[in-house]
Amino acid sequence: MRYRALTVLGGAVALAACSTGSSGQSVQSASSAAATASKSESAPFPSTYRRYPGAPTALVGATVYDGKGGMIEGGTVLFADGKVVGIGGSDLGIPAGYTRIDGTGKFVTPGIIDIHSHLGNYPSPSVQAHSDGNEATSPMTPQVWAEHSVWPQDPGFSRAMANGGITSLQILPGSANLMGGRSATLKNVPSRTVQGMKFPDAPYGFKMACGENPKRVYGGRGRMPSTRMGNFAVNRQMWLDAKVYADGDRKKRDLAKETLAGVLDGDILVHNHCYRADEMALVMDMAKEAGYRVSTFHHAVEAYKIGDLLKENEVCSAIWADWYGFKMESYDGIPENAALLQKEGACVVIHSDDDMGIQRLNQEAAKAQAAGKRMGIDISDATVISWITLNAAKAMGIDDQTGSLEDGKMADVVLWNGDPLSVYSRPEKVWVDGALLFDANDPKRRPVSDFELGQPGEGDVK
Amino acid sequence: MMKRTLLAASAALAFASSAAAQDMAVTNATVATGDGSAPIENATVVVRGGQVVAAGSGVTVPAGMQTIDGSGRWVTPGIFMPLTDLGLWDVGAVSNSNDSRAGDARFNAALDASTAVNYASQHIAVSRGGGVTRATIALSPSDSIFAGQGAAIDLGADANAVVAPKVFQMVVLGEAGARIAGGTRVAAFAEFANALREAREVQSGRRVAEDSMLGRTDAEALGAVIDGQQKLYVHVERASDILSVLDLKKTYPRLDLVLVSVSEGWMVARQIAASGVPVIADAIDNLPSSFEQLGATQSNVGRMVDAGVKVAIGGLSGGITGPRTAPQFAGNLVSLSKLPRASGLTWGEALATITSIPAEISGFGGKYGVLKPGAAGDVVIWDGDPLEVSSAPVRVFIDGVEQPLDNHQTRLRERYRDLDESQLPKAYDW
Numbered sequence: 001m002r003y004r005a006l007t008v009l010g011g012a013v014a015l016a017a018c019s020t021g022s023s024g025q026s027v028q029s030a031s032s033a034a035a036t037a038s039k040s041e042s043a044p045f046p047s048t049y050r051r052y053p054g055a056p057t058a059l060v061g062a063t064v065y066d067g068k069g070g071m072i073e074g075g076t077v078l079f080a081d082g083k084v085v086g087i088g089g090s091d092l093g094i095p096a097g098y099t100r101i102d103g104t105g106k107f108v109t110p111g112i113i114d115i116h117s118h119l120g121n122y123p124s125p126s127v128q129a130h131s132d133g134n135e136a137t138s139p140m141t142p143q144v145w146a147e148h149s150v151w152p153q154d155p156g157f158s159r160a161m162a163n164g165g166i167t168s169l170q171i172l173p174g175s176a177n178l179m180g181g182r183s184a185t186l187k188n189v190p191s192r193t194v195q196g197m198k199f200p201d202a203p204y205g206f207k208m209a210c211g212e213n214p215k216r217v218y219g220g221r222g223r224m225p226s227t228r229m230g231n232f233a234v235n236r237q238m239w240l241d242a243k244v245y246a247d248g249d250r251k252k253r254d255l256a257k258e259t260l261a262g263v264l265d266g267d268i269l270v271h272n273h274c275y276r277a278d279e280m281a282l283v284m285d286m287a288k289e290a291g292y293r294v295s296t297f298h299h300a301v302e303a304y305k306i307g308d309l310l311k312e313n314e315v316c317s318a319i320w321a322d323w324y325g326f327k328m329e330s331y332d333g334i335p336e337n338a339a340l341l342q343k344e345g346a347c348v349v350i351h352s353d354d355d356m357g358i359q360r361l362n363q364e365a366a367k368a369q370a371a372g373k374r375m376g377i378d379i380s381d382a383t384v385i386s387w388i389t390l391n392a393a394k395a396m397g398i399d400d401q402t403g404s405l406e407d408g409k410m411a412d413v414v415l416w417n418g419d420p421l422s423v424y425s426r427p428e429k430v431w432v433d434g435a436l437l438f439d440a441n442d443p444k445r446r447p448v449s450d451f452e453l454g455q456p457g458e459g460d461v462k
Numbered sequence: 463m464m465k466r467t468l469l470a471a472s473a474a475l476a477f478a479s480s481a482a483a484q485d486m487a488v489t490n491a492t493v494a495t496g497d498g499s500a501p502i503e504n505a506t507v508v509v510r511g512g513q514v515v516a517a518g519s520g521v522t523v524p525a526g527m528q529t530i531d532g533s534g535r536w537v538t539p540g541i542f543m544p545l546t547d548l549g550l551w552d553v554g555a556v557s558n559s560n561d562s563r564a565g566d567a568r569f570n571a572a573l574d575a576s577t578a579v580n581y582a583s584q585h586i587a588v589s590r591g592g593g594v595t596r597a598t599i600a601l602s603p604s605d606s607i608f609a610g611q612g613a614a615i616d617l618g619a620d621a622n623a624v625v626a627p628k629v630f631q632m633v634v635l636g637e638a639g640a641r642i643a644g645g646t647r648v649a650a651f652a653e654f655a656n657a658l659r660e661a662r663e664v665q666s667g668r669r670v671a672e673d674s675m676l677g678r679t680d681a682e683a684l685g686a687v688i689d690g691q692q693k694l695y696v697h698v699e700r701a702s703d704i705l706s707v708l709d710l711k712k713t714y715p716r717l718d719l720v721l722v723s724v725s726e727g728w729m730v731a732r733q734i735a736a737s738g739v740p741v742i743a744d745a746i747d748n749l750p751s752s753f754e755q756l757g758a759t760q761s762n763v764g765r766m767v768d769a770g771v772k773v774a775i776g777g778l779s780g781g782i783t784g785p786r787t788a789p790q791f792a793g794n795l796v797s798l799s800k801l802p803r804a805s806g807l808t809w810g811e812a813l814a815t816i817t818s819i820p821a822e823i824s825g826f827g828g829k830y831g832v833l834k835p836g837a838a839g840d841v842v843i844w845d846g847d848p849l850e851v852s853s854a855p856v857r858v859f860i861d862g863v864e865q866p867l868d869n870h871q872t873r874l875r876e877r878y879r880d881l882d883e884s885q886l887p888k889a890y891d892w
Contacts (some may be wrong), residue, residue, distance in 0.1 A: 082678070100552060124749040125749050125750050125751055125752050125753055125755075126751050126752070130820070139866075156749055159748055216568070252772075289608065305881075306881075308881050320782075322787075324781045325556035325585065325780070325781030326554040326555060326583070326780055326781045326782055327554060327556070327557065328553050330781065331553055331870075331872075332870075332874055333781070333872045335871070335876045340879075354782075355749055356747065356749070356783075360794070362541075363790060363794075366851045367851045367852070368854055370851065370852035370854065373852075374845075375875060377880065387563050417801075418662075418800075421852070422852075423793030423794060423796075423797060423849060423850055424793060424800070425797065425798045426797055426801055440801055441802050452750070455750070455756045455757070456726065456729060456756050456757035457756065457758070457759055460757075460759050461759065461761055461803045461804045462748045462758075
């Protein structure tokens with residue numbers, strides 16, 4: 001029960017599961033990195049993801065949120081061959097051969113995206129043998145890659161799809177380390193291998209962490225860093241060394257430096273776990289000194305104090321709706337954080353960092369919206385949906401492929417049985433690249449992981 | 463513009479602390495009494511002398527009574543959150559500020575959570591702002607399978623937080639108990655049996671000190687448990703463990719049991735119902751987080767209720783899914799009723815899981831968590847459907863006393879309403 005969750009707070013959430021940060025709204029294409037080396041050298045463990053078959057589909061009559069701030073009442077969404085091929089009103093023609101699904105009274109959104117998850121690297125059951133999210137043996141582990149820890153059989157993936165409509169997610173290393181390693185961006189599809197989930201052509205993210213966790217973990221062992229100033233000193237020296245490497249011929253393989261060089265090149269996006277406003281401001285200056293950009297601050301509970309700075313630096317804030325108080329640096333968390341950022345014109349992403357929270361990002365976004373409304377900040381439903389779709393995609397560098405319902409984008413689509421910003425609504429159908437992978441009305445369209453076979457509740461509604 | 467709002471906020475804070483119970487009526491509101499029934503439109507709630515005197519439609523407001531127009535509003539009893547940690551911590555990971563675990567204590571069953579309640583805790587204030595008016599609190603078990611004795615509290619902005627001390631004892635069996643007891647559930651059950659034996663010996667004056675593993679104080683505390691005078695909350699998850707706990711009644715017939723958490727309760731719902739033992743459950747935990755939760759499903763609560771088990775939602779604690787998120791969890795149980803093959807609750811049933819039922823299980827049936835004559839005047843007026851994530855309380859009364867809704871968070875909100883520092887630093891915005 002929850003007293004166990006509290007323990008997790010002191011331990012796992014505060015340290016293990018905890019978030020990372022990434023930066024970057026306008027993201028450079030990942031292709032430039034690939035150009036510098038042979039494919040297998042620069043991109044080992046390539047994605048083997050192939051979309052599953054899907055029928056050309058027309059969703060008609062639903063309220064459609066396009067993910068980029070638009071809303072269409074009685075809209076039509078067409079997809080075929082894995083791509084969105086049309087979005088419009090009831091006047092949009094439906095080509096022959098399309099399966100027509102009546103969405104009257106229902107809602108359509110792009111597939112929901114969680115920018116901060118530990119599914120797979122802190123999977124269920126959460127036993128020590130599965131604790132693969134923090135290489136907490138050194139504060140600097142830029143050489144590790146989260147994809148090497150992801151267990152594709154984590155039952156949490158299916159819950160995220162069935163209850164949260166999650167179609168893409170970023171799996172981050174934990175926050176024990178200042179530099180925690182590369183993230184894995186996944187399509188939320190059942191697969192025998194992690195390569196089969198890897199989001200094609202997604203740039204890598206790079207997890208960094210500020211504040212309490214690194215200094216506690218390493219300070220507690222009598223080694224650097226044990227203070228926030230130690231955090232910065234260790235980080236800055238690493239960046240200076242990385243620049244030397246990046247400016248050289250890069251011939252000697254060095255996994256850590258290759259990742260950092262990728263960040264300096266702009267090909268790998270920094271996701272920086274950072275709670276406090278003052279620390280985020282320091283990190284943005286450190287990034288300028290080192291010559292990289294922060295894509296996103298994760299868990300940025302105090303982002304509302306520096307919305308102007310975040311906007312100016314084009315850094316997203318990936319935040320919870322209302323988490324606070326579980327650790328010192330979260331003490332000033334307020335439910336109006338997202339709304340205040342939105343008002344300031346800064347980029348908002350709602351994230352989970354939690355295998356339960358990922359199942360209701362829509363509800364969390366709705367809470368954040370309502371908190372804003374109560375203080376006089378009105379934010380449209382369509383904009384709020386972008387917090388969990390296109391904004392997340394931008395911060396992860398996959399917005400050219402998913403995150404909104406636009407012609408040519410991946411047909412990652414959720415049909416909700418009601419307003420997705422209501423507690424009473426759930427996904428009815430979820431498509432990934434046009435393939436129907438969850439259907440609340442069809443027990444066979446519910447993924448069951450290997451782990452669950454033959455166990456109590458196999459195939460149960462979860 | 464900021465100054466004006468802030469002044470208003472501090473004024474509200476100042477006067478509320480000295481306020482007394484006021485007689486009042488809320489009219490024209492959608493009233494949900496918390497007893498499991500559906501909400502009633504255009505209804506009235508009357509509170510006099512700190513107690514509810516009427517609630518429903520066709521209620522006449524006594525002449526001269528102060529009336530609040532509840533048009534467009536919803537009215538419910540205050541939320542009752544069982545098994546939380548309000549008042550026991552300030553910052554979860556700052557151990558000096560956190561009284562919720564007694565890992566190095568020399569005592570266990572004797573620990574009395576009521577002795578540490580900080581009525582001025584920010585989390586009490588934040589929860590109060592979320593419509594939570596009553597709770598039971600307990601320590602988390604850490605070095606003993608016995609977590610000690612829990613207390614009932616109210617969340618009023620006054621110094622009298624403790625409603626009743628020692629309302630239950632808590633024991634943890636299953637995986638957590640096994641770890642504490644020495645590595646196996648077998649040891650946890652042995653530990654439990656020995657503790658009750660020693661409690662009985664102390665009661666009857668037959669304690670042999672050199673043959674005792676439990677301190678006298680702890681053994682004394684368990685006396686009320688074996689007599690059935692104090693409820694025993696038992697935390698277990700796995701179906702087989704639930705059955706083992708129900709079997710304890712064969713050995714200790716007077717135990718007044720409450721099952722806690724029971725992720726796999728649905729698998730043995732019939733047996734739980736037959737035992738008459740109520741349940742305080744997680745609302746929608748649906749992951750096989752451990753090998754004792756393999757069957758976890760969001761339909762757990764609905765299926766147990768369908769089988770006739772009395773189920774409260776509880777254990778919401780800390781700053782993440784704290785007590786103020788109880789309505790969201792209850793709302794999720796309603797959403798399940800629309801999903802094919804899932805088991806959810808009706809709206810009225812869902813509200814009852816966070817109001818009247820936890821109050822009943824905690825020993826305060828008819829007094830808290832319900833709007834009916836004779837119940838405490840714990841009344842929350844909401845700006846919309848209270849189980850909907852977009853809704854929030856606009857006024858909160860406890861024992862008929864209107865409560866301040868401000869706290870650290872609301873003050874930060876007002877300070878950072880804008881980022882203007884052209885005249886003075888933010889430190890002067892208060």
